[in-house]
Amino acid sequence: MPINFFLPTRILMDDGCVRKHAAVFKELGKKALIVTGKHSAKANGSLQDVADTLTAQGIDYTVFDRVETNPSIANVREGAAFAKEHHVDFVIGIGGGSPMDASKAIALLACQDLADEVLFTGPYTQDILPLLLLPTTAGTGSEVTQYSILTNDRAQSKTSIANPLIFPKIAMIDAKYTPNLPLRTTIHTAIDALSHSIEGSLSKRSNALVDLLAEESIRLIATYFEDLIHDRLDARTRADLIYASMLGGMVIAQTGTTAVHAMGYSLTYFHHIDHGRANGLLLPSFLAFLEKQNPEPVHHIVDIMGLKSTAAFRDVINRLLGEKETITNEEFRKFSGIAIKAKNIPGCLTVPTEEDLYQMYVESFS
């Protein structure tokens, strides 16, 4: 039973987390850079809570609120230049996966000159600004991972910086910032979290401890499938979903993601399909693919979700996602050619061929 587990991020989850743990900010420095997107952190009150808390603690701060959805390399370079210009001591990332992943790259690039050629590979030195992340969606789990996923035009896909160096020092998690998310976003992010836990558990790198976390996360999210479909979400649901999302982050911090993410990136890059939705569209076909050679672990996952078969899982996902996008088989050929090169592929329990990926794409949209 080999176990390989590392998660150095301090996790603080609570109702009113930012104010309750106000003292924590002081451990990180005297001047903060808040990294966020244009709107949501303002709308959900998280930016104000953080700003008020920093002021009350006597910590100076400046805001970089120009993070794009699926941030590009140029976007994080702009943020890093901003961080250097303002001589900040630490970085606070607030938002969904895009601002959180951007804040990791910004914290890194503010301390190290890394050309595009080595940004995703290193070598890196140990220099980085300390990071505190505050998720305002329940999906990415980025608050507890060592990944920063950026849009990489060179690869016509999304590529990850994956290094223990970019683990956040602190994750502050409070479901109170998520209720004003649109239902679509709530569904897509919940499926992203589900995909993390399923891909992680069905990865070659999984182990007993990872499975324990993944299964709890999968069980929790599945509990709310019908509530998500029928828009019945209360505070308890929101709290459970952001907890499940954090567990999913803990899982992929150990295992990485696999084929679903590798394939999903093309749907996002070429068709602007939401990241979580892209994963959801592909997940049933991935399970059906794995089931052929690994029936036991796949049936175990289906069972944890309270479902009878991978076909029943496909039905639930179809109800969650609604009408699908139209994409041509020619495009799927191209996407398969891109996905097969992704570093996530070899982690799959059964490693798919390019043809397998193509078949999964086709099946997912038929």
Place this chain on the structure above:
Amino acid sequence: MPINFFLPTRILMDDGCVRKHAAVFKELGKKALIVTGKHSAKANGSLQDVADTLTAQGIDYTVFDRVETNPSIANVREGAAFAKEHHVDFVIGIGGGSPMDASKAIALLACQDLADEVLFTGPYTQDILPLLLLPTTAGTGSEVTQYSILTNDRAQSKTSIANPLIFPKIAMIDAKYTPNLPLRTTIHTAIDALSHSIEGSLSKRSNALVDLLAEESIRLIATYFEDLIHDRLDARTRADLIYASMLGGMVIAQTGTTAVHAMGYSLTYFHHIDHGRANGLLLPSFLAFLEKQNPEPVHHIVDIMGLKSTAAFRDVINRLLGEKETITNEEFRKFSGIAIKAKNIPGCLTVPTEEDLYQMYVESFS
């Protein structure tokens, strides 16, 4: 659902762990101090494996093998002086709780001058030698905690240094070093791990994530109650027990221990009763005490163990521990007076009075 979770130790568990992860030692420095006891690390092959691996990696080392059972302050000061004298870069602790806890204190005292009065309280600076721990019993969980428990003659008890500073950098865990432990030791250490997970789960500081780990640990250990009683232990059992013990360590790293440990220390200090055995002797009465005001969580724990009641749990523990020691009620009065002052007491779901502690002692030995 507040969650507070921090576990910065990198966990590496595997069959042949030391050799498989040989490269890890180099990350810690060029000269190691190996801290261990007189005999067991030699007998079970762990010392040789580590020494051979260090040599193969070109890392110099020296051995301090004078750690006592339940190490005293004087004992760890001797180790720290030895570390300074040999100018080591990092510390490797090999053994059960005594060598591992001693190695934490030695790593700290090698870098900071701390008088007895502030050893357990701080303030500490951030200076410490990096620590790698290798457990050779399946009980303490010390390889993943921020605690160093030392015999404290001033308090006539055992007292802990409890600070994130002393979290090991790396825990290397391999059940192959445990099969030559005497059955008594295997039982006592397994019950120590069980006690960690039960006390942690039934602590005020528990949370959903802690419970997940604690319950898995409790379930695993309980699976082997009958095998432990009848001395039917194979490699799988040993692997599961050291994994469960590690989970118990992850639990108390978040919650601390509570009344069982506080009371058990007197049994060890005054009657030299094994630490795990001391906890086991007291655990059934503690559960019966908590059950009065917290029936639900206690029954949940009993249920996880596959048992019908706290009385059935007492029966199993009695069969595991055999004949009990004779201790007078007068002594129990004294022990209660010592235990009530321990910092572990306020964490209990129902905080016991000194009289409650006395009654638990008496009931445990009747």
